Amino acid sequence: MDKALVIGSGPAGSACSRILAEAGWKVDLFEKRNHIAGNCFDEYDENSVLVHRYGPHYFRTDSIELVKWLSKFTHWIPGHYYVRSMVDGKFIPVPVNLSTFVSLIGKVLTEDEFKTYLEEQRITCQNPINAEEQCLDMVGKELYDLLFKGYTIKQWGIEPYELSPAVTERLPLRLNWDERYPSEKYQIMPKDGYTAMFNNILQHPNIHVELNHELNPSDISKMQNNYDLTIYSGPVDAFFGFEYGKLGYRSLRFVWKHFAETYRQPCVQINYPHKYRYTRTVEIKHVTEQMCQGTTICYEYPQDEGEPFYPILTGDNLQKYDKYKLLVNKEKAKRNPILFLGRLAEYKYFNMDQIFIKAIQTVKNILGK
Ligand SMILES: Cc1cc2nc3c(=O)[nH]c(=O)nc-3n(C[C@H](O)[C@H](O)[C@H](O)COP(=O)(O)OP(=O)(O)OC[C@H]3O[C@@H](n4cnc5c(N)ncnc54)[C@H](O)[C@@H]3O)c2cc1C
Incomplete structure (x- = not known):
């Protein structure tokens, strides 16, 4: 054998x-x-809430073969993966899509108007060599400053112009109203x-x-x-x-807090590009759909020491x-x-x-x- x-x-x-x-x-x-x-x-944590101990894991894929293979080992529930970014006291949908822009300016626009705005804002770069150039090429300075810059600095502990463009290339930009966080065809969670x-x-x-x-x-x-x-x-x-x-890795410190409320925040993940030392708060109960009293929030603090994550x-x-x-x-x-x-x-x-x-x-x- x-x-x-x-x-x-x-x-x-x-x-x-x-x-x-x-x-x-x-x-x-x-x-x-x-x-x-x-x-x-x-x-399950000490309050019987199911939590993801190493950061939220949103299962998504375009491969039906993989879904079939994993389905031998689990049933699934739909993955409600929605993220908001806290900007000037408002929850702004991310990744950038038409409703992100509408939430920021408080005025309804068409897809064409959004496209025109982006074309005017973009700082075109044929071959971005760092994350800053890549973001500026994708959305321009205004959205970069509001949504990307502060978050990237907190997350990585270095300036975006020191990071490979591969880091931010993973983030989609949508000209439509699709507010889902990932873009893949299958967005599901093991039941x-x-x-x-x-x-x-x-x-x-x-x-x-x-x-x-x-x-x-x-x-x-x-x-x-x-x-x-x-x-x-x-x-x-x-x-x-x-x-x-x-090899350099970025790690995370997770701080857990339990609240005697059914839900604490409007969706599973809130990003904080400007305020606070933590980058995001995660309430995974929005996705696990667990029926329980109380909820647990995880605050993520990026740091250099600790488990190698990114x-x-x-x-x-x-x-x-x-x-x-x-x-x-x-x-x-x-x-x-x-x-x-x-x-x-x-x-x-x-x-x-x-x-x-x-x-x-x-x-x-x-x-x-
Ligand atoms: C914060 C965070 C959030 C993420 N969110 C998502 C998400 O939403 N969606 C998504 O698709 N992916 C997500 N990922 C990525 C996902 O975690 C990885 O794709 C996946 O875990 C990679 O699997 P792996 O087997 O390579 O590594 P790991 O899952 O890290 O497994 C490696 C294992 O090897 C063990 N090990 C290492 N060295 C030794 C040794 N010498 N002896 C014995 N054991 C050892 C470790 O303890 C560990 O359990 C996220 C990752 C992080 C860090």
């Missing part, structure tokens, strides 16, 4: 484990935390939560999960020879002993990662290879669906060979 060693139980590690197990492989999965599901982990879904993914006689067990690089090198394949979804720089230095895409970090990538490719070429998969291992911000799809495809390719 072929054997695989998997490090990490987030979307990358869990999806790989399941596909391998179904193909008859024996899988040993090691997870350093005391729970599965990686950053998608959710649980019983993410942890329950991951539990079902990992529920297979060929999968052995060991929690509270961090595998460091020397453990992995020693164990690797007992396995036909190793999949690593931890940080790439740590794996190589920080040979080229630490790769900081500066030129410096990307150059460093390119060097690590050469080491990764060497590992991949070995007879019983180590595959680096996931947001930490590939130093890239991926949404869950992207990682699920990549993990499933990667393993299927290996099995096909």
